[in-house]
Amino acid sequence: MLALGQMGALRTTPLSAQALVAVSGVIGLVIGDTALFAAVARIGVHRTLLLQTLAPVFTALVDGLWRGVWPSPLQAVGAVMILAGVALVVAPERAAAAVPDGGPARSASVSAGVAAGVVAAFGQGVGIVLAKAGMETMDVLPASFLRLAAAGIGLALLGAITGGIGRLSRLARSRDAYTRVVPATLLGTYFAMFLMMAGIAWAPASVAAVLLSTSPVFSLVLEAVVDRQPITPRGASGTLLAVAGVAVLTLI
Numbered sequence: 716m717l718a719l720g721q722m723g724a725l726r727t728t729p730l731s732a733q734a735l736v737a738v739s740g741v742i743g744l745v746i747g748d749t750a751l752f753a754a755v756a757r758i759g760v761h762r763t764l765l766l767q768t769l770a771p772v773f774t775a776l777v778d779g780l781w782r783g784v785w786p787s788p789l790q791a792v793g794a795v796m797i798l799a800g801v802a803l804v805v806a807p808e809r810a811a812a813a814v815p816d817g818g819p820a821r822s823a824s825v826s827a828g829v830a831a832g833v834v835a836a837f838g839q840g841v842g843i844v845l846a847k848a849g850m851e852t853m854d855v856l857p858a859s860f861l862r863l864a865a866a867g868i869g870l871a872l873l874g875a876i877t878g879g880i881g882r883l884s885r886l887a888r889s890r891d892a893y894t895r896v897v898p899a900t901l902l903g904t905y906f907a908m909f910l911m912m913a914g915i916a917w918a919p920a921s922v923a924a925v926l927l928s929t930s931p932v933f934s935l936v937l938e939a940v941v942d943r944q945p946i947t948p949r950g951a952s953g954t955l956l957a958v959a960g961v962a963v964l965t966l967i
Contacts, residue, residue: 716860724857735849736858737865739842744866745873747838750831757828761938761950762805765931766832768797768957771924771964773840781844789963796960803953805829843915843924850916859912863904928961 716722725733754763772794779785786794850858874880886892914923931954938944 716856719856721854721856724854725861728853728857732849732852733861735845736853736861739845739849740862740865741869742845743838743842744862745869747835747842748866749870749873750838751835754828754832754835757824758805758832759938761931761934761944761954763828763832763835764934765801765804765954765957766829767836767839768801768928768931768961769833769836770840770843771928771961772797773837774844774924775964777841777844786964790965793960793963793965796963797957798960800953800955800957800960803956804950805832839927843927846912847915850912855909855913855916858916859909862912863908922966924965925958925962929958932958 751763751767754766775786775790775794846858846862853861871880874883886896911927914926918926935946935950935954939946
């Protein structure tokens with residue numbers, strides 16, 4: 716922002732637009748991403764990202780409640796396809812493999828992970844709707860800056876309330892933590908957030924929603940390579956069904 720001389724752009728943007736983008740950061744990143752990491756810890760990366768394909772469903776519902784534009788019958792079929800694909804992959808017997816054996820404790824952990832994944836999808840869906848509305852009068856870079864700044868403040872307050880600041884200070888003293896967290900932050904938060912906001916601003920919302928929902932396809936392959944988890948027919952078919960459902964929901 717400083718290098719490109721765009722700090723002044725925030726002063727000329729309507730406060731209503733700034734508020735929408737800032738709130739989208741709180742809902743999408745503070746609530747959504749916190750739930751996302753909670754889900755990853757309990758049910759794994761791929762199943763968590765597959766639950767993110769529910770985000771366009773929440774986007775359509777929120778858009779309907781906000782603007783009165785409801786999905787068509789064919790789009791409703793797309794939503795059912797998403798739900799079926801997600802259910803196929805995160806069904807109890809499939810998701811149970813994501814956590815160690817533990818009887819009821821394992822079942823509770825998986826259930827909590829699925830619930831957290833749904834909350835994360837809700838946060839992303841609502842965040843996209845609000846960000847899109849705010850970016851009608853705001854460029855990509857200022858919008859990305861404002862969204863991340865609002866999220867950073869929100870996370871700091873959440874950490875202070877929950878006692879997470881102390882854990883963060885201990886983490887900051889770990890060299891190993893930097894090697895794992897910094898690259899993921901640069902790729903997943905800095906570059907990916909900027910590109911996501913650019914996609915929302917420059918591409919049709921439906922196309923952006925579909926492309927943002929293809930992450931489970933990438934994670935399916937990456938988990939197979941990095942974690943040496945085999946790609947099962949059930950996992951592959953559920954993933955493709957959910958992504959196809961997103962395409963039907965948003966492109967038709």
